[in-house]
Amino acid sequence: MKYMLIMRATDEGYANLGELDFDEVLREVGEYNEELIRAGVLLAAEGLADATEGVVVDFSSEPPIVTDGPYGETKELFNGFYLLNVSSREEAVEWAKRAPMTGPGFKTEIRRVPTIDEFPQDNEWIRKERAWREANGQL
Template identity: 70%
Template sequence: MKYMLIMRATDEALAAFENVDFAEIMEAMGRFNDEMISAGVLVAAEGLDDAADGVVIDFSSQPPVVSDGPYGETKELFGGFWILDVASKEEAVEWAKRAPLTGPGQKTEIRRVASIDEFPQDNEWIQKERAWRERTGQL
């Protein structure tokens, strides 16, 4: 089963790491990623750019309104994610507990990634997606 571990941090948590040397951050994340690679559970991992450089599309009106990030009333921002292929949610939780660069105001959300096999296989769009995944080596 695949699980996504989503790094979330408050402004205070982000401020706590403002003065940490970037090389130290890379070392900590690199070691953690290497552990997951060695264990054979890491599928993907990415950090996200600063929310101030993003945009938000609000579908509350027509046409949708596009505004510069970050989001209106942000309590926590996503900073990055890992996708793990593990046997259970409990195993995903154990990996998340080991994540580096954590502390007050830092949270990791864990969500299962649905498999294409869970959707009706006779659906035209599922069949097209399966064919696309096969063509691109994702199945």
């Protein structure tokens, strides 16, 4: 099963980021990534640029409204993610507990990523997506 670990920081966490030794952060993240790779569970991992570089497309009106970042409250933002292929939610939780950048001001949301097999297989768009995934080695 695929699970996404969504890395979040609270206002306190964001305030503490400037005090962190970036080389130490890179070492901790690198060691964690190596551990995930050795265990064979890492599918993807990415950090995200600061929210001030982002935009939001809001579809609550016509035409949609585009707003430059930063946007929303800190609690709504996330900094990066890991995509893991593990046997259970409990295993995803155990990996999240070992992640770097933890402690006061940091949180990790864990969400299961449904597989294409969970959707109606007779649907035209699901058949097209399955063919695309097979052609790209993703199945």
